[in-house]
Amino acid sequence: xxxxxxxxxxxxxxxxxxxxxxxxxxxxxxxxxxxxxxxxxxxxxxxxxxxxxxxxxxxxxxxxxxxxxxxxxxxxxxxxxxxxxxxxxxxxxxxxxxxxxxxxxxxxxxxxxxxxxxxxxxxxxxxxxxxxxxxxxxxxxxxxxxxxxxxxxxxxxxxxxxxxxxxxxxxxxxxxxxxxxxxxxxxxxxxxxxxxxxxxxxxxxxxxxxxxxxxxxxxxxxxxxxxxxxxxxxxxxxxxxxxxxxxxxxxxxxxxxxxxxxxxxxxxxxxxxxxxxxxxxxxxxxxxxxxxxxxxxxxxxxxxxxxxxxxxxxxxxxxxxxxxxxxxxxxxxxxxxxxxxxxxxxxxxxxxxxxxxxxxxxxxxxxxxxxxxxxxxxxxxxxxxxxxxxxxxxxxxxxxxxxxxxxxxxxxxxxxxxxxxxxxxxxxxxxxxxxxxxxxxxxxxxxxxxxxxxxxxxxx
Ligand code: 4AD
Ligand code: MG
Numbered sequence: 001x002x003x004x005x006x007x008x009x010x011x012x013x014x015x016x017x018x019x020x021x022x023x024x025x026x027x028x029x030x031x032x033x034x035x036x037x038x039x040x041x042x043x044x045x046x047x048x049x050x051x052x053x054x055x056x057x058x059x060x061x062x063x064x065x066x067x068x069x070x071x072x073x074x075x076x077x078x079x080x081x082x083x084x085x086x087x088x089x090x091x092x093x094x095x096x097x098x099x100x101x102x103x104x105x106x107x108x109x110x111x112x113x114x115x116x117x118x119x120x121x122x123x124x125x126x127x128x129x130x131x132x133x134x135x136x137x138x139x140x141x142x143x144x145x146x147x148x149x150x151x152x153x154x155x156x157x158x159x160x161x162x163x164x165x166x167x168x169x170x171x172x173x174x175x176x177x178x179x180x181x182x183x184x185x186x187x188x189x190x191x192x193x194x195x196x197x198x199x200x201x202x203x204x205x206x207x208x209x210x211x212x213x214x215x216x217x218x219x220x221x222x223x224x225x226x227x228x229x230x231x232x233x234x235x236x237x238x239x240x241x242x243x244x245x246x247x248x249x250x251x252x253x254x255x256x257x258x259x260x261x262x263x264x265x266x267x268x269x270x271x272x273x274x275x276x277x278x279x280x281x282x283x284x285x286x287x288x289x290x291x292x293x294x295x296x297x298x299x300x301x302x303x304x305x306x307x308x309x310x311x312x313x314x315x316x317x318x319x320x321x322x323x324x325x326x327x328x329x330x331x332x333x334x335x336x337x338x339x340x341x342x343x344x345x346x347x348x349x350x351x352x353x354x355x356x357x358x359x360x361x362x363x364x365x366x367x368x369x370x371x372x373x374x375x376x377x378x379x380x381x382x383x384x385x386x387x388x389x390x391x392x393x394x395x396x397x398x399x400x401x402x403x404x405x406x407x408x409x410x411x412x413x414x415x416x417x418x419x420x421x422x423x424x425x426x427x428x429x430x431x432x433x434x435x436x437x438x439x440x441x442x443x444x445x446x447x448x449x450x451x452x453x454x455x456x457x458x459x460x
Contacts, residue, residue, distance in 0.1 A: 001074070007044035009077060010087060016077040019089065021048065022097070024125060025069045027108060035062055037091075039071065042124070045131055045277050049080065049088040061096060067107065068100035068125075113447055120451055120460045128285070131278035132440055132448055135271060139436065142270040143223060143244055146263060152219040152246060157206030159225065162198060162410055165208050167359045170230040171201035172239075198410075202227035205429060206245050208361070208414055211390060214247035214425055215417055221246040223432075233455055235444040236333070236381060236434060240453040247427035253363075253372040253389040256426035257349050260376050260385045261302045263430065264347065268298040271439050279440075287441025293379055297438065300346040305339070307331075307353045307370065313343055330357045331375075336382030348377045360400050361414075362388040363424075374428065378438050387428020394418040 023041030038047040080088040176195035183193040206222035362371035376385035436448040
């Protein structure tokens with residue numbers, strides 16, 4: 001007989017004569033002549049209640065079943081006599097696949113997020129993390145569908161690269177050299193001896209590669225892992241995170257902002273429609289305002305605010321900030337959150353940032369001082385998207401690279417693309433984990449990543 005998943009079982013319209021489920025015991029309690037087992041198989045937040053009559057063969061074994069044990073259950077799906085659920089299973093046969101010892105670390109009480117991080121291998125078995133990672137999976141699907149429906153092609157950009165797209169120097173180096181016996185030439189490590197014959201690193205962004213493909217295939221996107229060795233131990237930074245990076249040909253920064261807004265609205269709407277049960281858990285236990293935040297994110301018109309005006313608002317505000325703001329300073333999380341949570345009370349897109357605080361590839365505006373950048377800021381998180389129109393004019397791009405002191409040689413191909421059929425093009429990066437934080441109300445990025453990588457943490 002084929003196993004049926006609990007989420008399907010619970011949707012049944014009629015009783016079913018013969019079913020087989022497999023899962024893990026959440027709880028068990030005995031009453032006279034019966035044992036009641038709550039079983040969960042990870043396919044849904046809800047458990048199914050299994051009623052076992054003491055006439056079942058191995059009843060004495062079943063009475064020893066502990067939380068965490070794995071079972072395979074055959075029986076009937078029948079209307080539940082007890083309250084609280086429509087269906088229950090009347091067990092005919094229970095196969096104990098594996099009996100967990102009493103030391104199973106997940107007991108019925110609520111555990112703290114901090115504790116669960118120390119047992120990251122078991123946290124997918126809890127209600128909260130089961131829900132979080134089911135949502136992560138659903139949203140991944142929705143992202144691909146969003147782009148597919150709009151004619152974007154999915155490009156697999158490299159994980160190992162020789163460039164630093166953001167120019168922030170937060171690179172994890174990749175090497176095959178023996179670190180205890182490094183080849184040295186003229187007092188320096190000789191990377192010609194290394195695997196690629198030059199220095200390599202893990203990608204910080206797929207953008208530069210995506211740009212090349214956008215100039216051939218039109219609208220494209222990447223969706224993959226990116227790596228940053230930024231030593232900031234905050235609740236919104238991870239060393240390994242996923243980014244969604246669309247890149248559009250023949251598109252300026254206005255079109256870029258339109259797409260960013262549409263994408264965030266689409267994904268929040270999707271989750272509200274498709275993940276209702278899991279979302280309710282977060283609305284109940286994690287963030288009481290979650291549903292109104294999502295409703296607001298999904299339906300309001302996002303404010304579009306030039307950086308200069310953002311600075312004016314922040315300067316005039318009565319709020320005390322830890323960091324000072326003036327033209328030329330980067331917006332800190334506290335500033336971003338003030339704008340979106342307190343001042344406008346909805347998502348805000350800040351654009352036209354000073355060029356001095358943005359990477360080399362952004363298109364310089366006519367004022368010569370700002371670039372066609374755009375960041376989407378959302379409540380509780382701050383920046384969720386960072387993007388820009390790209391500098392498509394060769395001379396301007398070369399001048400910018402010189403200005404920021406970059407060695408142009410390794411970027412010859414990036415420059416070359418501006419020689420042949422260069423066109424205005426734009427794109428952005430949506431931080432996948434930050435999006436999940438917005439959607440679930442989970443306030444620490446470590447808790448939306450299956451096995452998070454942060455400074456001094458790579459246990460699992
Ligand atoms: O603003 P960022 O650095 O932009 C880029 O990397 C561009 N090359 C993207 C592009 O235009 N194609 O990063 C984009 C987003 C941020 O807005 C944030 O949501 C997320 O990536 N992000 C991080 N998320 C988690 N941990 C980190 N350390 C992150 N750094 C950036
Ligand atoms: Mg950014």
